[in-house]
Amino acid sequence: MFWRVGFEIAMAQLLNRRRQTLVSVLGVALGVGFFIATASIMRGSEEDFVDRLVNNQPHITIKDEFRNPAAQPLFLVYPEGAVSLAHTKPREYLRGIKNYAAKVEELSARPGVVAEAALTGQIIVRYANKDLSASVAGIEPEKEMQLTKVETDMKEGSLLRLRTTADGIVIGQGMATELGLHLDDLATVITPAGLVKPMKVVGIFYMGNLLLDEGQVYVLLKNAQVLLDKPFIANQIRIRLPDPNAAETVAAQLESRWSYRADSWQEVNRDILGLFVIRNAITYSIVGAIMVVASFGIFNIISTVVMEKRRDIAILMSMGFRSVDIERIFLIQGALVGVLGMVIGWAIALGLLQLLASIRFSIPGMTDRQGFVLDYGVAQFLVGGFFSLVSAIAAAWYPARKAATVRPVEIIRGAA
Amino acid sequence: MSVERPLLEARGVTRILPAIVPVTLVHDIDLVVEKGEFVSVTGPSGSGKSSLLYLLGLLDVPTSGEIFIDGIATSGLGADALAAIRLAKIGFVFQFHFLLPEFTVIENVMLPMRRLGALTMDDIRTRAGALLKDLDMSDQAEKRPDQLSGGQRQRVAIARALANDPVLILADEPTGNLDSRNSKIVQEIFAQLAREQGRTVIAVTHEESFARSTQRNVYLVDGHIARDERR
Numbered sequence: 001m002f003w004r005v006g007f008e009i010a011m012a013q014l015l016n017r018r019r020q021t022l023v024s025v026l027g028v029a030l031g032v033g034f035f036i037a038t039a040s041i042m043r044g045s046e047e048d049f050v051d052r053l054v055n056n057q058p059h060i061t062i063k064d065e066f067r068n069p070a071a072q073p074l075f076l077v078y079p080e081g082a083v084s085l086a087h088t089k090p091r092e093y094l095r096g097i098k099n100y101a102a103k104v105e106e107l108s109a110r111p112g113v114v115a116e117a118a119l120t121g122q123i124i125v126r127y128a129n130k131d132l133s134a135s136v137a138g139i140e141p142e143k144e145m146q147l148t149k150v151e152t153d154m155k156e157g158s159l160l161r162l163r164t165t166a167d168g169i170v171i172g173q174g175m176a177t178e179l180g181l182h183l184d185d186l187a188t189v190i191t192p193a194g195l196v197k198p199m200k201v202v203g204i205f206y207m208g209n210l211l212l213d214e215g216q217v218y219v220l221l222k223n224a225q226v227l228l229d230k231p232f233i234a235n236q237i238r239i240r241l242p243d244p245n246a247a248e249t250v251a252a253q254l255e256s257r258w259s260y261r262a263d264s265w266q267e268v269n270r271d272i273l274g275l276f277v278i279r280n281a282i283t284y285s286i287v288g289a290i291m292v293v294a295s296f297g298i299f300n301i302i303s304t305v306v307m308e309k310r311r312d313i314a315i316l317m318s319m320g321f322r323s324v325d326i327e328r329i330f331l332i333q334g335a336l337v338g339v340l341g342m343v344i345g346w347a348i349a350l351g352l353l354q355l356l357a358s359i360r361f362s363i364p365g366m367t368d369r370q371g372f373v374l375d376y377g378v379a380q381f382l383v384g385g386f387f388s389l390v391s392a393i394a395a396a397w398y399p400a401r402k403a404a405t406v407r408p409v410e411i412i413r414g415a416a
Numbered sequence: 417m418s419v420e421r422p423l424l425e426a427r428g429v430t431r432i433l434p435a436i437v438p439v440t441l442v443h444d445i446d447l448v449v450e451k452g453e454f455v456s457v458t459g460p461s462g463s464g465k466s467s468l469l470y471l472l473g474l475l476d477v478p479t480s481g482e483i484f485i486d487g488i489a490t491s492g493l494g495a496d497a498l499a500a501i502r503l504a505k506i507g508f509v510f511q512f513h514f515l516l517p518e519f520t521v522i523e524n525v526m527l528p529m530r531r532l533g534a535l536t537m538d539d540i541r542t543r544a545g546a547l548l549k550d551l552d553m554s555d556q557a558e559k560r561p562d563q564l565s566g567g568q569r570q571r572v573a574i575a576r577a578l579a580n581d582p583v584l585i586l587a588d589e590p591t592g593n594l595d596s597r598n599s600k601i602v603q604e605i606f607a608q609l610a611r612e613q614g615r616t617v618i619a620v621t622h623e624e625s626f627a628r629s630t631q632r633n634v635y636l637v638d639g640h641i642a643r644d645e646r647r
C-alpha cells in the first residue's frame with residue numbers, strides 16, 4: 001500500500017521546490033535531447049554510408065590476382081622437407097580469370113545472386129582536341145543495372161542503349177561537361193593498345209562523386225575486350241548477394257575454392273568501418289559526460305530535499321513508515337526527474353532533428369550541396385530515455401540512502 | 417492467547433547512550449499499563465520522560481529489558497517489524513505538531529491509513545473526516561497546516577495519531593507549546609479519549625492540571641520511577 005502514497009509524498013516535495021526541480025529536469029532533458037540528435041546524425045551518416053557502399057558497388061569482386069604467389073613445385077612435392085629456395089620468381093601467368101563464363105554461370109544459379117564478368121582498364125577519351133583519361137569498365141548492362149547504381153544515376157540515355165548501339169559508351173556528367181560532349185555525340189576513344197575508335201555517347205550519369213563523374217566510362221564487355229586487346233578475357237567477376245552481410249564469408253569461400261582474390265565490400269572498406277566504431281565510442285563518452293553533469297543537478301536537489309525534510313522523514317517513520325519506504329520516496333523523486341527529463345528531452349530532440357534536417361552545406365569533392373542524413377530510429381530515443389532514467393535514479397540513490405538512515409528519535413528529541 | 421496480558425508491559429528497561437562517557441537515559445523501568453488506563457508521566461526536566469516514551473513507543477530500542485505491546489515481545493524485532501507495530505497499534509502526539517506542510521489537514525490525517533492500506537480510499541477519507549469532526553476541525557479540513565493556529569494544528573496531530581485506531585496513544589507534552597486556552601481544549605480532548613472512548617493514553621506533561629486529570633501518575637527522577645500513584 002506504499003506506492004501510491006509514497007508517490008504522492010515524493011511528488012508533493014518536488015512541487016514545493018518547483019524552480020530547482022525544473023532546472024534539474026532541464027539539465028537531464030538537454031542531455032537527452034543532444035544525445036538523440038547527435039546519435040541520429042552519427043547513425044544516419046553511418047547507415048547512409050554503408051548503404052552507399054552496399055548498393056553502389058558489387059558486394060564481392062573477384063579479381064585476376066592471387067593474394068600469395070603460387071607455391072614452387074618443389075615445395076608441393078616435399079611439403080614437409082627442409083627445402084629452401086632463394087630468389088625465385090613466381091611463375092608468370094596469363095592475366096584474366098580462367099573459365100570466367102562457367103564461374104559466372106555457376107554463381108548466377110544460386111538463388112538471389114547476380115554475377116557479372118567484367119573487364120577493366122585504362123583508356124583516353126578525346127573530343128574536340130581535348131583528352132581525358134578514364135577507367136573503362138566492360139560490362140553487361142542488364143547485370144550492371146542490378147549490381148550498381150549507374151542506371152539509377154543516369155541523367156540522359158541508358159545503359160541498355162549499349163546493346164542497341166554498335167559502339168556505344170556511357171560517360172559521366174563531369175566528363176561530358178569538360179569535353180563538351182552531349183548525348184549521341186561521337187567521342188574518340190584511344191587505347192593503350194594503340195587503337196583509335198569513335199564511340200557514340202549513349203548515356204550520361206551523375207553520381208555526385210567527382211572522380212567517377214569525370215573518370216569512369218562504361219562499354220560492353222565485348223567492346224572492352226577489343227579496345228584493351230584482351231579477347232575472351234575478363235579480369236573481374238562482380239557479385240551481388242541477397243544478404244550483403246554474408247559477403248565476407250562468401251568471399252572467403254570463393255577465394256579458397258578458386259584461389260583468385262575475392263574482395264568483399266567489408267574488406268575493401270575495413271578502415272572506414274573501423275572509424276565508425278571509434279566515432280560511436282566518442283559519441284557515447286560525450287553523452288555519458290553530459291548525463292553525469294546532469295545527474296549532479298538531480299543529486300543536488302534530492303540532497304537538499306532530504307536535508308530540509310529530516311523532520312518530515314522522522315515523523316513519517318514514527319507513524320510507521322519503514323526505512324525502505326523513505327528510501328523509495330526519494331528514489332521516486334529521482335525517477336520523476338528522470339522521466340520528466342526524458343519526455344522533455346524527446347521533445348528537444350524532435351526540435352533539434354527538425355532544425356538539423358533543414359541545414360544544407362557543401363562538402364569538398366561532392367558536387368552538390370548536402371544535408372545531414374538523419375536516422376529517426378526509435379533506438380536512440382529509447383537509449384536516451386534509458387540514460388536519463390538510470391542517471392536520475394543513480395543520482396538519487398545516495399541521498400535516498402542517507403534519508404533511510406535518519407534516526408527519528410534524534411530528530412524528534414532535537415526538535416523538542 | 418491463553419493468558420490475558422496487559423496492554424503495555426515494561427520489564428527492567430534500561431537505555432544507555434553509548435559514548436565516551438555513556439549517558440543513562442532511563443534505568444530499570446518496570447511499568448504495567450492496562451487497557452483503558454490514562455497515565456500521566458511527570459518529573460523534573462531531564463528526568464527521562466521523553467526517553468521513556470520513545471522506548472514505550474518503539475521509536476527507540478532499550479539497551480536491556482523487555483517491552484511487550486499488546487502481548488507482543490518486541491526485543492529482537494527488526495526495524496521494519498517495529499515500524500509495522502507503530503503503524504497499526506501506536507499513535508504519537510509530540511510537543512510540535514510535525515504535520516507535513518505540503519499536504520492539507522485531511523490529507524495529513526489520511527497518511528497513516530493510506531500507508532496501512534486496510535481501508536479503501538473512500539473509507540479512508542470518510543474516517544479522516546469523522547476524526548476531524550470529533551475534534552471540531554471539520555471546517556479546516558482543506559486548509560494547509562501553516563494556515564492554522566497552534567491549537568488547531570495540535571488537534572490535527574491528535575486526529576492523525578488516532579487514524580489507524582491505535583491501542584496505545586503516546587503524547588509528549590502535547591500542550592507544552594500552547595497558550596492556556598488551547599491547552600485546556602487539548603487536555604479536554606485527551607480526557608475524553610480516555611474516559612469516553614476507553615483508549616489507553618500515556619501523556620508526558622509539565623502541567624499540574626493535566627496531570628491531575630489522569631487516573632494514574634508516574635513520577636520520574638533521574639531516569640527511574642520514583643512514584644507510581646493511582647487515584
Ligand SMILES: Nc1ncnc2c1ncn2[C@@H]1O[C@H](COP(=O)(O)OP(=O)(O)OP(=O)(O)O)[C@@H](O)[C@H]1O
Nearest residue numbers: 413433439440441460461462463464465466467468
Ligand atoms: N543525545 C543525547 N546525548 C546525551 N545526553 C542526552 C541525549 N539525549 C538526552 N540526553 C539526556 O538524557 C536525559 C533525559 O532526557 P529526556 O529528554 O528524556 O528528559 P525529559 O524528562 O523529557 O526532559 P524535559 O522535561 O526537559 O523534556 C537528560 O539528562 C538529557 O540531557
Ligand SMILES: [Mg+2]
Nearest residue numbers: 416465466467
Ligand atoms: Mg521531554
